[in-house]
Amino acid sequence: MSGPDLDEAYDRFWDDLLFEAEASAEPQAAAFFRLYSRIAADNGDCIDLTYTPARNEGRGAYQVDGITLERDRGDLFLAISDFRSSRKLETLNAAQIDALFERIRRFCHLAVQPTFINAVDETSPAFQAAWPIFDGRSQIKRIRVVAFSNARLSTRRKPEMTGEVLGVPFVCSVLDFARYAGILSAKGGAEPIEIDVTAVNGAPLPCLPAHSIDGEQASYLVAVPGTFLAEIYGLYGAKLLEQNVRTFLQARTKVNAGIIRTLENAPEMFFAYNNGLTATAAGITTASLPGGGLGIASIENLQIVNGGQTTASILYASDSQRKDRKADLSRVYVQMKLSVVNPDRLDQVVPLISRYANTQNKISEADFFSSHPIHLVLERISRNLSAPPKAGSLSGSKWFYERARGQYRDRLANGSQAERKRFELEFPREQLIDKTELAKFEVTFECRPHIVSRLAQKCFLDYAGRIGKAWGASEAQFNEHWFRTVVAEAIVFRTVDRLVARADWYQQDRGFKLQIVTYAIAWLIHHLQIRGQEIDLDVIWQRQELPAEIADALAQIAPQVACTIKDAPPQMKNVGEYCKQQACWAVVAASHYVFDDQLESVLIDHLESEQLRKAALEAQKVDQEIDFDRVLATMLADTEPYLSFARGHGLLTPKSEAAIKRLTRGDIRLPTSERNALKYMLEKMAKAGFALPRASDQQPSS
Incomplete structure (x- = not known):
């Protein structure tokens, strides 16, 4: 990437950083870590990291900003942040990088000392970073460190082993801004090795x-x-x-x-x-x-x-x-x-x-979920379905489902300034959902906050297994009604996330925000289920904001949940690890929390909700029938593309071929057996990548 291109990318980075900080109500340093750790995990430099901003200056200075220990394979992943507040791209030299890695080395040596562990508070970032090292030292086979920096390396450095720490190889790599920008722009979303x-x-x-x-x-x-x-x-x-x-x-x-x-x-x-x-x-x-x-x-x-x-x-x-x-x-x-x-x-x-x-x-089909047809369905619905206007707005906008990383950014970067402005008005940045967020929202509303607490990739894989089976049972259930519920769930989660981040009680004792948010929402849903009720997600969709009654209730529930999860059993020193256990959810689910219950106007009976879901399912099945008839009408004009694709992919059967021959002659009156065979073939063609016309399709915006 050339100098001018890198400067332009740096300007976009600051736009992303300021938006992330505003959306999450967190300091810029935390937003920086989120942006970089997400890219690093996607690229394979590390796995999902727990944010642990621990730092000590002066003699024996140390720093660690993120950690995960993969006990099965003995990989300890550590991250250290070099966040620069300058809006001008700075240079990072070898001496500065070496100094960052030295701070991590010092922390590793401190972390295995009982005197250090006993001297820090168990809910502090320093303890949360040190305990996995102290507790899992015998399982650590390799330490992998990545330095995050929004400065540019003067000389490119590949991953390198720089001796041993704690008796194991110490492998260091750098994610500087040039690499960060390159990964974002890389075709396929990953940096080539x-x-x-x-x-x-x-x-x-x-x-x-x-x-x-x-x-x-x-x-x-x-x-x-x-x-x-x-x-x-x-x-x-x-x-x-x-x-x-x-x-x-x-x-x-x-x-x-x-x-x-x-x-x-x-x-x-x-x-x-x-x-x-x-x-x-x-x-x-x-x-x-x-x-x-x-x-x-x-x-x-x-x-x-x-x-x-x-x-x-x-x-x-x-x-x-x-x-x-x-x-x-x-x-x-x-x-x-x-x-x-x-x-x-x-x-x-x-x-x-x-x-x-x-x-x-x-490896099951769930492990290939990133290429599952459900993403195409979500993408199509999101490009076509307009949300109701928010209070005070004259027109509605749309929610953008990002099937592949970078779709939104690429679309925003293309076209004239006026076209980019129109796109951002149609698809505001705060209305972007990607697949890992989809999993986080859905799994929270399934009352499985311990799975969400296992962080993005593991939560996504768990969700993929469940949703893949549901798709196999009935594709029709993934319809506009379902998409509206997903958007409503996103509004709930993100609003509560901001409420917690800005609360005085959280400001005084930061940490475990994700866990507090997912557990608080799950507890309220579980509490309502016992009463045979649910949050009326259609109300949230219609308003495009979280009703004050729900926001107030969750604002009262969240600090109580925080106290519960931080009161981990003596054998569970690490609160983050405790939150990943089913036992933690069992304790929270059984807890009694006090809140001002003014929710009746924004609730719906479970049976009524089920009826609405079934009605949407039946309507979708009818739409699919209409779509099939539309395909038949299209095939009357030209059957050759369908015939060639089906034959080339081994999807043609004697009955489906007979049906196509009838259509070639202009005869649309298909016997039931041929109609069913043709429908089955078309479904298989769609899954293999053939674009079928749909009655509800419009020209997508991107």
Whole structure:
């Protein structure tokens, strides 16, 4: 990104930062951490981090702003913020970066000392950051630190291991503003990894060309040394994994004991016993090997789409802390099928390779939810459905569902200034919802705040499993009525989030805002369910704001909830971890909180709500029938595109083909069996990406 482009991106960053701070009612430093940690997690630099702004100046200065310990794999993720308040892009030099990492090192050494743990308050950010290190020291196998800075590095730095801390490798990386802006603008939403194979391995990796599709794809077979895999995974971690696999591993996977045993006891047989890896790349450079043959010298945008567990286990088996049983990786080789895909087709091909390569593993359809058709439905509804005007407004606006990261930003950046202004009036920035927020709102209203407290990725994966099953049972339930409830839930959550952030009691004792908000809302919903009532979400949709009666009730409930969750059992020193447990929700759900109950006018009986939902479901089924008739009318004009697509994707059956032949002759009177076969085929075509005309469709705004 050139200098002028970077300056323009920096201006947009400040717009985003000020909006985030205003929307969350939090200091700019907290908003900065939220923006950067979200991008870092999406990019694979870290996983979802708990915000723990702990800092001490003077002698023995330390700082840590975010932490997560993945106990299953022994990765301790730490973040440190270098937030600059200047509106002019500054430079970050190597000495400043080294000083930031030194502050983290000091904190790690302090965190394992009982005197430090006993000296800090258990609800303070310093304790919340130190306790996982103190309590989980024996499980920590690697410390991964990322420095967040809105300054620009004078010289680009790749992830590097800088010695050991607490007896384990200490891997450092920097997310400066140039990288931040590059990730935001990257096609596919992730920063490509470029690996100098010769530098890491000492020589190019011998490979065998296996298959080629001219200009689109080439496949190679490679025997990858275990030392090479351990080295690159040690530096880049889950960033090497294709997004769906990364999410799966972060949410569920433990290091595979069977793989570890083979690495320890029969390393020379690993190639024969293990299924190997499936990987993709945007490009490679090759070199002739001294003894003849071809070798891979460098790889652009390497992604492991199957074999993440194998890769993580190889690193674990060679860990320096396991001196008694450390595997000899010099005798380990792993077979790898590497597909080099045309960069223009990466977004289309890589998810499919990932899906098919993982069909025999435990990764379910939920793990591929990011490409689920439900996102297309949400996107279509959000572009077409206008919300009622807010009080004092003459016209309504729309809520923008962001199916893929950057859609809203890209749309806002295109067109003339007048066109951008019109777009922002139609889709205000505060009315943007992405898929992880969708999960957070829905799971809160399902009264599962302990799942929301597990942070964005794990909450999303849990939600994906449930919603995927619901979609399979009935697609018609995901209609405009459902979308209106989602928007109403968003209004409730965001309003309560701001109320808590601005409350005097919270200002005096900051921390655990997400947990307080989700638990307070869930408690009220649970309390009303016992009475056979619900919040009337249609009232909120119609008003496009939270009624004062509900806001007042939750403002009174929230501080009481905060006291409950902070009063964790003695064995649960970490409040954030306690909030992730079902036991915490059981305690809160059973608690009695006092509030001024003036809610009757904004409630609805559960049975009445169910009737409205069923009516919307039936209406959607009718709409789908009308859509089918519209497709038939379109097919009368030209059946060839439908026939070609169905035949090319293996969706054509004898009865659906017979139906198409009738339509080709202009005969729309289809027998029931042919009509059903054609409808089923069209549904499969839509899921495969064919754009079917719909009666309710309008031209989308973006």
